[in-house]
Amino acid sequence: MKNKLLLQDMKAVPFLLPFFIVYMIFTIFPVIKGLEMSFYDWSLIGKLDFVGLENFTVMFSDPFFWRSLWNTTLFVILTTPTMMLLALGLALLANLNTKLQTFFRGAYFLPSILSVAVISFLAIFMLQPYNGFVNTILHSIGIEAEPFWLADKYLAWITIVVVTLWWTVGTNMILFLVALQDIPESLYEASEIDGATRWQQFWYITLPQLKPISKVILLLQVLASFKVFAQIMLITGGGPGGATRPLIQYIYESGFTQNNLGYAAAMSFALFFILLILSIIQLRPQRSEES
Amino acid sequence: MKKRLILLIGIVLTAITLAACSGGGSDDAGGDVEVPEGATEVVMWNLFGGGDAAFMQEIVDEFNASQDAIFVNNVQQEFEEYYTKLITSVSAGKGPDLAVSHASVLPELVSQGLVQELDTYGEEVGVNWGEFNQNILESTVFDEQHYAIPIDTHPHIFFVNNKLVGDAGLMNEDGSVKMEQTPEGFVEFMTTLKEELPEDKFPMSFSTAGVDSYRLWFSFYTQLGGENIVTDDLENPEYVLDVDKAIEAAEYMHDLWHEHEVIPLNLADFYADFQSGNAATTSTGVWATGTWEATEELEFTALPAPNIFGQDAAFGNSHTFVVPTSQDADPEVQKGAIEFMDYATDKGVIWAEAGHIPSKTTVVESEEYAELPYRSDYVEVANYVNFPDQTVHARGIEDIMIRNLDLIWTDEESPEEAFKLIEDEVKALIGG
Known part of the structure; x- marks a missing residue:
């Protein structure tokens, strides 16, 4: 009997093996190698000197590390709540039983299938000063100002947040939408018999039922946002003057233009630990609830 | 029977994945290009785009047509990651025989021992350093040794x-x-x-x-x-x-x-x-x-x-030619590379069409160059252009x-x- 179970398990092995091997080579091995690098003075061409924890001590007193970490954190603070609300709002809209249902679903999801290079180029094109799409519209409705969406340090943040929302809200909307459709119809029917208003239904049925998926989205969103890089790199280049430079861009620049891969690896591990701690904090209460 | 089938499928899938991992690509930095029989292949990496790339190709084609002994295989690389790729490939022993580099990146290449000094072979091939604009040439000299042949300056x-x-x-x-x-x-x-x-x-x-x-x-x-x-x-x-x-x-x-x-x-x-x-x-x-x-x-x-x-x-900055170091370098290939460099810089008039100021004074003073519109109006800048500091x-x-x-x-x-x-x-x- 036991043997049969073992054989049953063994059957899974060949199916798991390909992924496992690839995963070991391309994910786990680089992580370990990266840890090794962080203890060395390591240039593009290879290992130079063992420096112990020096890369980490340098990191803690490096103002640019803290500034870019703050920029990344600011991005998370700005995008996460707005993303949750927007995704929920759009999901509710797409869940309405109207003729436009398919249109809503398609239209909001469409930007998500575009690559980051495309959405960044679109953003730059639409937001350019003097004759860009957005500024031309502003002029045509009588606003004389000439906002520099990419060159002003406050507007640059607004640009990045709005573009990111527009680009990635679709996936989260779909997650909310699936959860909305999973809510048993009977709950609404029962509440209707009890005389609940639409608002009460939303507040006491819909929202509580969305709680589990909200937690998942929150976790995914925070993790994804901490890794922000590509759209900022392409839209503002981290500018003006480093005002929007996220941590990963600083890691990239340290590694590949300042030729200091050891320091870049050390900072990557700092980011790794931040993400690890955040995941643990968010997963803990969820587990206890489930049990 | 069914079990066996599943196992078989599993093994086949694993094998395919592993085969895909090992990669079928060749280690050759030059890709698949047919080299004429009897000719020594010199693989060259360049970072040019747009008009620059076309003019460099023109020079390479002329060189390949002009003689039978050496064949320059010109490979155009993406500029964005060019130096990362060059530095890592050369240090891994998989670099090209000849590469283009900006003068401002030479310090990194020289200090990491990634490029070879050109005086020894240069003399054998017959490079005349006196033909070059000395202000431009200076940006390629380290410790009184020539590490690159400048193609131009672009101020x-x-x-x-x-x-x-x-x-x-x-x-x-x-x-x-x-x-x-x-x-x-x-x-x-x-x-x-x-x-x-x-x-x-x-x-x-x-x-x-x-x-x-x-x-x-x-x-x-x-x-x-x-x-x-x-x-x-x-x-x-x-x-x-x-x-x-x-x-x-x-x-x-x-x-x-x-x-x-x-x-x-x-x-x-x-x-x-x-x-x-x-x-x-x-x-x-x-x-x-x-x-x-x-x-x-x-x-x-x-x-x-x-x-x-x-x-x-x-x-200003310069485009230059360098010979990456390689442990098993073939002197014939490296001399061939330098021969091409000398030829290409003699063809500076073609290169000047892209706008750059050619590195050889012999070219700049030629009639052909004088006939090009606009170029003579700013050619003097080559004599006083300031290059980025020579540091890694x-x-x-x-x-x-x-x-x-x-x-x-x-x-x-x-x-x-x-x-x-x-x-x-x-x-x-x-x-x-």
Whole structure:
């Protein structure tokens, strides 16, 4: 009997093996190698000197590390709540039983299938000063100002947040939408018999039922946002003057233009630990609830 | 039976995945190109794009057709990651036999032992170093050894739209520009343009951020007599920026945007504005000459960046040829590479069509070169162009300069404050 179970398990092995091997080579091995690098003075061409924890001590007193970490954190603070609300709002809209249902679903999801290079180029094109799409519209409705969406340090943040929302809200909307459709119809029917208003239904049925998926989205969103890089790199280049430079861009620049891969690896591990701690904090209460 | 089938499928899938991992690609840096029989293949990596790439290919084709012994296999690489790829490939022993590098990256290549000195084979092949412009050649010499053969220099210069400047009454009969080459004279030239030009045209098209404004600043800084940002020392340079001159140059440029308002702020594409005839002047690298030339109905003049602060000076860089080091190098291949370098630099007239100033004085003084339009108007810049400091940190320093100078141009920080930031950051970079 036991043997049969073992054989049953063994059957899974060949199916798991390909992924496992690839995963070991391309994910786990680089992580370990990266840890090794962080203890060395390591240039593009290879290992130079063992420096112990020096890369980490340098990191803690490096103002640019803290500034870019703050920029990344600011991005998370700005995008996460707005993303949750927007995704929920759009999901509710797409869940309405109207003729436009398919249109809503398609239209909001469409930007998500575009690559980051495309959405960044679109953003730059639409937001350019003097004759860009957005500024031309502003002029045509009588606003004389000439906002520099990419060159002003406050507007640059607004640009990045709005573009990111527009680009990635679709996936989260779909997650909310699936959860909305999973809510048993009977709950609404029962509440209707009890005389609940639409608002009460939303507040006491819909929202509580969305709680589990909200937690998942929150976790995914925070993790994804901490890794922000590509759209900022392409839209503002981290500018003006480093005002929007996220941590990963600083890691990239340290590694590949300042030729200091050891320091870049050390900072990557700092980011790794931040993400690890955040995941643990968010997963803990969820587990206890489930049990 | 069924079990076996499942197992079989599993094994096959695993095998396919593993096969895919091992990769079928060859280790050859040159890809699949047919080399003529009996010829020695020299694999060359270049970083060019657009017109540059086409002119280099033309030179390579001419070289390959001119003889049978050597075949140059010209492989064009993506510029964005070019140096990362070159440095890692060469150190892994998988680099090309011949590569193109900017003079500003040579310090990194030389100090990491990634390129070979060219004196030994150069002598055998018959390279005459005296044929080169010595100011350009100097940027390729380290410890009195030649590590590269310069192809050109491409300094930052100035362009004028003949029609707009003429309409504003600022062009002489002989086609020269009416501008007094002093700080005040340049501003007056610009403000006159501003007054005289129609509403929808503007005096100068230029970027408020990034590499071009850094280069113009560096030109002004060196015109004021400032020489370096750090000393020419490969590994351990010292910070020597002359902060008074740096601030003076920066304030002068800042005022062009904010005080005199002769350059619109934050133009999305300043090339396009000059190209479409919206701007009377612009300033960028010589390579734009090729672009403007190909633009219909754009009549322009190319001239050295106005020397408004006294000393002839301009920012510039060079494209150079290098021979990457390799443990199992074949002397025949390496000599062949150098032979090509010498040939290619002799063909500088083709290269000059892209706008660059060829490195050989023998080429620049030739009749063929004199017949090219525009080029002779700025060829003198090659004699006084200032290259980035010869240090491994050159690229890092440029990043720091650009990012902090941007703060001045956008009125975010005062020049004094910005140069304090630059000093801290550059010192941290070169010290650490």
